[in-house]
Structures are given as structure tokens and as C-alpha cells.
Amino acid sequence: MVPVNYYLALAGILFTMGAMGVLIRRNALVVFMSIELMLNAANLTFVTFARMYAANSASVFNGQIFVFFVMTVAAAEVAVGLALIVTIFRSKQSIDIDQINSLKG
Amino acid sequence: MGNISELMFKLVPWIVFLPVIGLLINLTIGSKLGEKGVGAVAATASGLTFVVALLQAYALSTLPEGKFAIAPIVQWIHIGSLAIDWTFRMDTLSVTMMLVVSGVGTLIHIYAIGYMHEDVRFKNDVGRYRRFFVFLNLFIAMMMILVSANSYMMLFVGWEGVGLCSFLLIGFWYEMDTLGRPSFANSNAAKKAFIVNRIGDFGFLMAAFMMFWKFGSTDFKEVFAAVGTAEPWVILWITMFLLVGVAGKSAQIPLYVWLPDAMAGPTPVSALIHAATMVTAGVYLITRSAPIYMLSHDAQNIVAMVGAVTAVFAASIAVGQYDIKKVLAYSTISQLGFMVAAVGMGAFGAGMFHLITHAFFKALLFLSAGSVILGMERGHHHLAHGHQEHAEHEAEVFDPGDMRNMGGLRKRMPVTFWLYMAGTVALAGIPPFAGFWSKDEILADAFREFPLVYWLLTIAAFLTAFYMGRQIWMVFFGEPRHAVAEHAEESPLIMTAPLMVLAALSVLGGLLNLPGVETLTHWLQQTVDIVPGEFNPGVALISTGLALLAILLSWWLYLRKPLATGQPDPLKGMLGPVFAGMEHKWFVDEAYQVVFVNPYNGLSNFLAQTIDMDFWHDWLHNSVIAKGFVGLTRFLADPVDLGLVDKVSKLLADAVQASAISLRKLQNGFVRSYALAVMLGVVVIIGYLILK
Numbered sequence: 128m129v130p131v132n133y134y135l136a137l138a139g140i141l142f143t144m145g146a147m148g149v150l151i152r153r154n155a156l157v158v159f160m161s162i163e164l165m166l167n168a169a170n171l172t173f174v175t176f177a178r179m180y181a182a183n184s185a186s187v188f189n190g191q192i193f194v195f196f197v198m199t200v201a202a203a204e205v206a207v208g209l210a211l212i213v214t215i216f217r218s219k220q221s222i223d224i225d226q227i228n229s230l231k232g
Numbered sequence: 233m234g235n236i237s238e239l240m241f242k243l244v245p246w247i248v249f250l251p252v253i254g255l256l257i258n259l260t261i262g263s264k265l266g267e268k269g270v271g272a273v274a275a276t277a278s279g280l281t282f283v284v285a286l287l288q289a290y291a292l293s294t295l296p297e298g299k300f301a302i303a304p305i306v307q308w309i310h311i312g313s314l315a316i317d318w319t320f321r322m323d324t325l326s327v328t329m330m331l332v333v334s335g336v337g338t339l340i341h342i343y344a345i346g347y348m349h350e351d352v353r354f355k356n357d358v359g360r361y362r363r364f365f366v367f368l369n370l371f372i373a374m375m376m377i378l379v380s381a382n383s384y385m386m387l388f389v390g391w392e393g394v395g396l397c398s399f400l401l402i403g404f405w406y407e408m409d410t411l412g413r414p415s416f417a418n419s420n421a422a423k424k425a426f427i428v429n430r431i432g433d434f435g436f437l438m439a440a441f442m443m444f445w446k447f448g449s450t451d452f453k454e455v456f457a458a459v460g461t462a463e464p465w466v467i468l469w470i471t472m473f474l475l476v477g478v479a480g481k482s483a484q485i486p487l488y489v490w491l492p493d494a495m496a497g498p499t500p501v502s503a504l505i506h507a508a509t510m511v512t513a514g515v516y517l518i519t520r521s522a523p524i525y526m527l528s529h530d531a532q533n534i535v536a537m538v539g540a541v542t543a544v545f546a547a548s549i550a551v552g553q554y555d556i557k558k559v560l561a562y563s564t565i566s567q568l569g570f571m572v573a574a575v576g577m578g579a580f581g582a583g584m585f586h587l588i589t590h591a592f593f594k595a596l597l598f599l600s601a602g603s604v605i606l607g608m609e610r611g612h613h614h615l616a617h618g619h620q621e622h623a624e625h626e627a628e629v630f631d632p633g634d635m636r637n638m639g640g641l642r643k644r645m646p647v648t649f650w651l652y653m654a655g656t657v658a659l660a661g662i663p664p665f666a667g668f669w670s671k672d673e674i675l676a677d678a679f680r681e682f683p684l685v686y687w688l689l690t691i692a693a694f695l696t697a698f699y700m701g702r703q704i705w706m707v708f709f710g711e712p713r714h715a716v717a718e719h720a721e722e723s724p725l726i727m728t729a730p731l732m733v734l735a736a737l738s739v740l741g742g743l744l745n746l747p748g749v750e751t752l753t754h755w756l757q758q759t760v761d762i763v764p765g766e767f768n769p770g771v772a773l774i775s776t777g778l779a780l781l782a783i784l785l786s787w788w789l790y791l792r793k794p795l796a797t798g799q800p801d802p803l804k805g806m807l808g809p810v811f812a813g814m815e816h817k818w819f820v821d822e823a824y825q826v827v828f829v830n831p832y833n834g835l836s837n838f839l840a841q842t843i844d845m846d847f848w849h850d851w852l853h854n855s856v857i858a859k860g861f862v863g864l865t866r867f868l869a870d871p872v873d874l875g876l877v878d879k880v881s882k883l884l885a886d887a888v889q890a891s892a893i894s895l896r897k898l899q900n901g902f903v904r905s906y907a908l909a910v911m912l913g914v915v916v917i918i919g920y921l922i923l924k
Contacts, residue, residue: 149907158903228901 134175142168155212155222159205166201170194237291241301243284244320247330247376250281255369262362271345274365278341278372282334289327298758300324302382309385313448321382321452323759328584328752329379329516332591336508337372339730343599344368344500346726347606351498354609355405355412364404364498371397375509379516384440384450387517391436391481394510399426401501402494410496411629421493428490432480436517439473442466456523464528471524471531474517475538482514483565484572485542489821491565495557499602502557507564507598508591515571515587519580522760526578533682535576540678540688543569545818547695551702551803552814555633556601559703563659564594566692570674573685579677581745581753581762586670588752589741593658593667596734600652601633603723603731604707607645608632611719630716635706637714639795644720647728649708654735656704660697661779666741668776673745675775676768690775697779701786710794 141164148161177190216222254277262270292301300323309316344364352361374397378390403422409415443450446466447458459467478484483491494506505511518525518535525531543566550562567590574583609632631637642649658667671693678686712718722728745752747767756762789802803811813819 146911150904150911153904224903227903230899231901232896232899 131175131179134171138168138171138175141165141171153223153225155215155224158224159208159212163201163205166197170197173197237294237301240287240291241303241322243287244303244322244380245305246284247281247288247320247334247380248373250284251277251369251373251376253277255366255373258362258366258369262366267349267358267361268345270362270365271341271348274369275338275341275345277369278334278338281372281376282331282338285327285330285334288322289331292322292324292327300759314444316383316385316450318386319382320380322380324755324757325516325519325584325759326380328588328756330376332588333375333379333509334372336591336595336734337368337375337504339733340500340504340508340595340599341365341368343503343602343727343730344498346724347500347599347602348498350606350609354613355408360404364401367397367400367404368500368504371401371505371510375513378513382452384436384443384452384455387520388433388436388440391477391513392433394505394513395426395429395433395481398429398494398505398510399423401505402497404497404501410633411631413629418496421490421496425490425494428487429480432477432487435473435476435480439470439477442470442473452520459524459527462527467524467528468531471521471528472534474521474524475531475535478514478517478535478572479538480514481517482511482568482572483542484514484538484569485545488542488546488565489824492558492561492817495555495561499557499598499605502561503595503598503602506561507594511564511568512571512587512591515568515575515583518572518575519584519760522575522578522580525576526761532576532578536573536678536682536685537576539569539571539573539576540682540685540692541569542566543573543692544688544695545569547692547699548814549817550699551695552801552811552816553699554635554801555631556604556635556638556703556707557598557633559635559699560594560597560601563597563696563699564590566696567594567659569692570671570689573689574674574677577677577682577685578763579674579765580760581750581756582670582673582677582765584756585745585752586674588744589658589666589670589738592734592741593655593665593738596651596731596738597655597659599727599731599734600648600655603648603727604638604641604645604652604720605632606723606727607641607648607720608638608716610721611644611716614719614721615716632716635703636795638707638717639710639713640708641712641717641720642708644717645722647722648731651728651731651735652708653704654738656700658738658741660700660783661693661775662697663772663776664742666738668772669742669745669747672767672772672775673747673765676771677765679768679771680766686771690778693775694778694782697782698786701783702790705786705790706795709791713795713797 145161145164145166145168148164149158152158152161173190173194175190177188181187212222215227219226254274257273257277258265258270262273265273295301300321303320303322305318305320307317348361348364352358352364371394374390374393376390378387378394381387381390399422402425403419405412406419406422407414409417440450443455446462447455449455449458476487479487491506491511495502497506525535546562546565546569550559550566553559553562567586571583571586571590574580574586612630612632654665658665661668661671663669675686675689675693678689743751747765750764753762753764757764793802795802801811801815804815807814816822
């Protein structure tokens with residue numbers, strides 16, 4: 128059986144890649160995908176710990192259930208986010224997020 | 233018999249109610265009644281009061297000797313041990329006063345119907361006719377309270393009430409002087425009377441307070457029962473304070489000065505209030521307080537001396553007066569001096585006897601003088617309208633009361649002349665007229681016990697006969713000294729008829745208390761402890777001789793060579809400065825002005841200007857309080873509010889704004905930088921959690 132640390136290391140790498148993507152990339156779609164990466168890194172961590180503590184936990188599927196919730200919310204978030212991006216593209220002819228700074232103080 | 237007198241005593245409140253009803257009728261519907269109606273209502277009210285008084289006298293005479301009746305009407309003041317009620321007292325003394333007041337009052341009411349009818353027309357204000365009778369009825373009511381009171385406090389209510397009526401009636405023509413010119417003279421005379429009377433009232437009140445303090449009551453019965461055991465100084469102070477009240481009301485030295493000025497009132501007022509009734513209230517008060525005065529010889533001596541000195545002093549002033557009413561006014565003061573001297577000596581019977589006869593003949597004299605004045609007014613009116621071409625005469629001020637304008641009126645006004653003569657012989661003390669008997673009784677009593685008072689009163693009696701002779705010769709004899717006197721007209725019957733009654737009383741009044749019979753003394757003896765006087769032929773002879781001598785002297789001076797128009801008084805040359813003193817009332821008014829009035833005015837001015845205006849208003853209120861308040865608000869507004877509070881809040885606002893300006897730079901609109909900040913924050917928090 129693959130040790131838990133491997134899963135966690137993979138989740139950490141995925142999260143780091145997602146975070147870097149969000150901070151570095153300017154394309155809104157890529158930023159979105161990076162956010163999805165971070166979410167799934169978190170999901171991976173959930174299921175890892177769920178399996179790890181399954182023996183002494185009252186409810187065996189707590190982590191797994193939480194992952195379903197996250198996936199549902201992420202889907203909803205993607206729906207709204209993509210709608211926003213489409214609308215922004217229509218008005219600005221661009222999805223470069225550095226161009227979208229009219230809310231500055 | 234007892235039941236009937238009980239019933240009659242039940243009527244006693246009506247001596248006050250009747251005049252009050254009369255005045256209420258005149259007050260409410262008098263304007264619809266017309267002059268005759270108003271006069272009839274007032275005179276009827278007064279007349280019915282007299283009837284009630286007569287019934288009281290009858291009821292009293294059926295009681296056993298020395299008894300008197302008391303009629304409680306209603307409770308008034310009950311505080312702790314103090315109990316003062318409205319209680320009428322019917323004894324021989326009060327009933328005698330009731331009879332005099334309502335009897336003479338009724339005659340004067342009738343006279344006033346005729347007198348005021350003309351007076352209001354000469355003075356161009358017909359509307360005041362009704363007001364006059366309202367005041368006159370009010371006076372009767374108040375005087376009745378005064379004489380029928382059963383306690384000093386109730387007496388004081390009447391005492392103040394008659395003072396008020398006196399004030400109202402002296403100032404009846406308040407916007408003019410006695411000659412009808414616009415002036416404050418009459419209202420000033422009224423104020424003077426009121427203020428001088430206040431000084432007397434102060435004495436009365438102090439006496440009443442002392443009675444309450446020492447005896448716990450102001451009821452006559454209880455006070456008289458308690459005085460026997462009181463300390464001498466208490467008696468002396470009470471009697472002296474009462475004497476101050478008497479001096480004010482009965483116009484004795486030093487408070488007599490208001491009475492001559494009171495002649496500013498219409499003549500019926502002078503007769504009723506300032507000769508016959510109100511001014512004798514002081515004499516009544518001393519007689520009523522006889523049990524107190526009898527306890528202190530010092531008090532009696534002082535009262536007797538005050539009366540005697542007043543009698544001489546006022547008589548000497550009367551000699552030098554030219555106004556017909558002023559002579560009578562000073563004569564009244566002088567005769568009041570006789571009465572006060574009499575009651576001061578303990579001769580209460582003689583004092584009350586003189587009070588009654590004086591009420592008759594002085595009312596007669598005043599009313600006849602009013603008739604003379606109106607006769608002159610008519611002559612003046614007649615003259616002014618008879619000679620239209622001398623229209624400027626109308627503007628010329630004519631004094632109808634100045635005896636120097638009169639002369640020879642005997643032929644023009646024969647009825648008035650004979651009435652005046654009756655009053656004169658009664659006042660001068662010619663036997664057998666009323667004044668002789670009463671004055672002689674006083675003189676005989678004085679001769680027995682107070683030689684000094686006797687001599688003073690004898691001099692006063694001589695002067696009395698002299699000034700009355702002077703007046704008669706100047707007014708009625710000789711030749712008219714003014715065109716007006718030639719045209720004077722006799723007064724109508726409504727004025728002369730009551731005078732005839734008074735003249736009869738003046739002639740026959742002596743019968744009340746003839747020596748040997750002493751009806752009045754015995755009657756009053758039931759109430760007051762009186763030693764009956766003895767008739768002294770020597771005294772009577774001397775006073776009669778002096779009176780005749782004085783009249784002869786006045787005849788020699790004023791009629792042997794009748795005064796011509798504009799000729800000065802013959803006494804002026806003979807007596808020089810003495811006559812000037814008499815003419816100017818011995819400068820008492822001027823002295824009072826300098827000694828009392830001016831310093832008082834100065835003090836008032838000082839209090840008003842310096843203390844109230846300058847110190848209190850200008851300095852304390854304006855400078856200290858108002859300016860201090862303004863200064864404080866300015867301090868709070870400028871340095872505190874603008875300087876501190878505003879600065880602090882502005883500082884806060886500036887700080888918020890400055891921080892906002894610097895903080896807004898953080899919100900640069902780049903999503904990635906926000907994300908970086910979030911991540912750094914997460915790193916910091918997690919780092920902290922791990923390293924903690």
C-alpha cells in the first residue's frame with residue numbers, strides 16, 4: 128500500500144503549483160484552472176486523512192463526504208466564474224487580469 | 233318684652249347690609265334709575281339703617297340697667313388661641329354712635345341729592361352722581377362696622393373702611409383742584425389723607441398686637457378683663473399706640489395736617505366724614521377703651537394735653553383762613569381737640585355729648601357752607617351767561633369758597649343765613665344752644681381736675697367764637713365784595729330741608745344732657761364708667777362772657793367798618809407776624825415737608841436710583857450677572873469649543889483622512905497582488921501556528 132506521506136507530498140506539490148499559477152499567470156482561465164488545482168490538492172488531503180484515521184474515527188466517510196461538497200461548490204464556482212469571464216471578455220476584449228483593475232482605490 | 237327685644241337685636245346686621253344693598257343697587261342698575269332714583273335709593277338705605285338703629289336703641293332700653301347684647305354673625309379668624317368673629321355689640325355707647333352716624337348720615341344723603349345735582353353740572357361730569365352715592369353708602373356701612381364692633385380687630389376693619397371711603401371721596405374730583413382747574417391737587421389731598429391715616433393705623437395695629445400678645449385676645453370683654461392685672465408699661469404702650477391711631481383718624485397734633493386738605497372733597501363729604509362722623513371715631517375709640525385709659529394717669533394726662541393743645545392750635549389757624557370750608561375744617565380739628573381732651577380727662581360723658589352736638593352743628597355749618605358755595609357758583613354762572621360780551625370773565629378763575637369774595641349774602645340767601653346762624657351760635661357756645669351745654673360740661677370737668685387744660689380750652693373757646701363771628705360778618709353782612717356775591721342765589725328746598733332738621737337739633741341738642749337731668753350720661757353710664765359732671769356757674773359765666781366778647785371783638789374788627797374789596801384783613805396790621813403765622817397754618821405743612829417728606833423722598837430716591845437702579849440693576853444685574861454670563865459663554869464658545877473641541881475632532885478627522893489616503897494605495901486593482909497578500913497572510917498565520 129502506498130504510504131500516506133506520498134499522497135500528502137503530491138497534494139502539497141499540486142497546491143504549490145496552483146498557488147504559483149494564481150500568482151504568476153495573467154490569463155484568467157489559467158488562474159481558474161490553478162484554483163481548481165488548489166481545490167483538488169485539498170480534496171486529496173481530505174481523502175488521505177480520511178483513510179488514515181478511518182480505524183479510530185466514528186464516521187469512516189467524513190473526509191470523502193467533504194470532498195463531494197468541495198467538488199459541488201467548485202463546480203458552482205466555475206459556473207459563476209466562467210460567466211464573469213465571458214462577460215468581462217465581451218466588454219474588454221481580453222481576459223488578462225492585469226487589465227481588469229478599474230476597482231483600484 | 234324680652235322676646236321683642238330679642239327679635240330686634242336679630243335685626244342688627246342690617247345696619248351694615250342695608251347700605252351695602254343700597255350701594256349694590258346703585259352700582260348695578262343705578263344708570264337706569266336716573267339721578268332722582270339713585271339719590272332716593274341711597275337715602276332710603278341710609279334712612280332704613282337709622283330706623284334699625286332706633287329699634288336697637290328701643291330694644292336696649294327694655295333691657296335691665298347695665299346689660300348689653302351681642303350678636304355673633306359669622307366666624308372670621310380662628311388660629312390657635314386667637315378667635316376673631318364678626319360679632320355685633322349693642323350697648324348704649326355703640327347704639328348712640330349708630331344713631332348719630334345713620335341719623336346725620338341720612339340728612340346729609342338727602343342734602344347731597346340736591347347738592348351733587350348741581351355740583352356734577354358745574355364740574356361737567358354728570359356720570360359721577362351715581363358714584364358719589366355708592367361711596368356714601370359704603371361709608372355708612374363701614375362706619376357701622378366700626379361703631380358696632382365687639383373686638384378691636386373688627387373695629388379696625390371699619391376703621392380702615394372709612395379711611396378708604398375718605399380717600400375715595402376726598403379725591404372724588406381727582407383730576408382737578410378745588411376750583412375745577414386740571415391739577416393733581418385733589419388727588420394729592422386724598423393721598424395725603426390716606427398716608428397720614430396709615431401712620432395712625434400703624435399705631436392702632438401695634439396696640440391690637442400688644443393686646444393679643446399680652447392678653448391673647450382682642451375682644452373688648454376679654455381685654456378689659458385682663459388689663460386689671462397687666463403691668464403698667466403694657467397699659468402705657470397700648471394707650472399710647474391707640475393715641476397714635478386716634479391722632480391720625482381724629483386729626484390731632486401731630487397728624488392733623490390731612491384734615492384741612494380733605495376739604496377738597498365735595499361739601500357733603502366734608503360734613504359727613506370730615507366733621508360729623510368719621511373723625512370722631514378716635515373719640516369713640518378712647519371712650520370704648522375707657523377701662524384701659526382709666527388705669528394710667530400718665531396716658532390720660534397725655535391724651536388730655538394733646539387734645540387741649542390741638543384745640544388751641546387749630547383754633548388759632550382758623551382765625552387766619554379765608555376759605556369758608558378751611559375755617560370750618562380747622563374749627564373741626566379744634567372741636568375734636570375738645571372731645572379728645574374731655575375723654576382724656578376721663579369725662580367720657582362730656583366727650584360723647586360734645587361729639588353728638590358737634591355732629592349736629594358742624595354738619596349744619598358745613599352743609600350751609602356748601603349751600604353758600606353753590607349759591608356763589610350759581611351767581612357766577614348767572615353772571616357769566618348774563619353778560620356774553622364779557623366772555624373773558626369765564627376764563628378768569630373764581631373761587632366761590634373765598635370769604636373775601638362774599639359779603640352781604642344775608643339778603644341774597646336768607647334761609648341759608650339763618651341756618652348758618654343757628655350753627656354758629658351753637659358752635660360759639662352761646663346759651664342755650666347745643667354747643668354751650670356740651671362745651672361747658674367739658675370746661676367744668678377740666679376746671680375741676682386739669683387747670684392747664686381748662687385754660688387752654690378756654691382760650692380755644694374764645695378763639696372759636698371769634699373766628700365764627702369773623703366768618704359770619706365776612707360772609708353774610710356788609711356789602712358784596714364781588715359781583716358774583718351780588719348775584720348769589722338761594723338753594724332749593726331739598727338742600728335746606730335737612731339743614732332745618734339739623735338746625736333744630738343744634739338749637740335743642742342741649743336737651744340731651746342738661747345739667748341735673750343728665751339723660752345721656754345716665755344712658756352711657758350703663759356701658760362706660762362715667763363720673764357725672766357738675767354744672768359750674770362760674771365756668772359757664774366765664775365762657776359765655778368770653779364768647780360774647782369775642783363776637784363783639786370780631787364785630788368791631790370786621791363789621792364796624794365792613795371790609796372793602798381787596799382790603800387786607802384788619803388783623804394783619806394789628807398782629808403782624810402772628811397773623812402771618814395763622815394765615816400760613818404756622819408753616820406746619822412746610823415744616824413737615826422739610827423734616828419728613830423731603831428726607832423720605834430723598835431716601836426713596838436713594839433707594840430707587842442708587843440701590844435699585846445703580847447698584848442692583850446696573851451693577852449687579854447688568855455688570856456682574858449679565859456680563860459675567862456673556863463672558864462665560866464667550867469663554868466656552870471661543871477657547872473651549874472652537875479652540876479645544878473643534879481642534880480635537882478636526883485632528884481625528886485629519887488622521888482618518890490621512891490614513892485613508894495612504895491605505896487606498898493598497899487597493900491597486902490587481903487581483904494577483906491581493907492573492908499574494910492573502911497567501912503571505914496565510915503563510916504568516918501558519919508559520920506562527922507552527923512556530924508557537
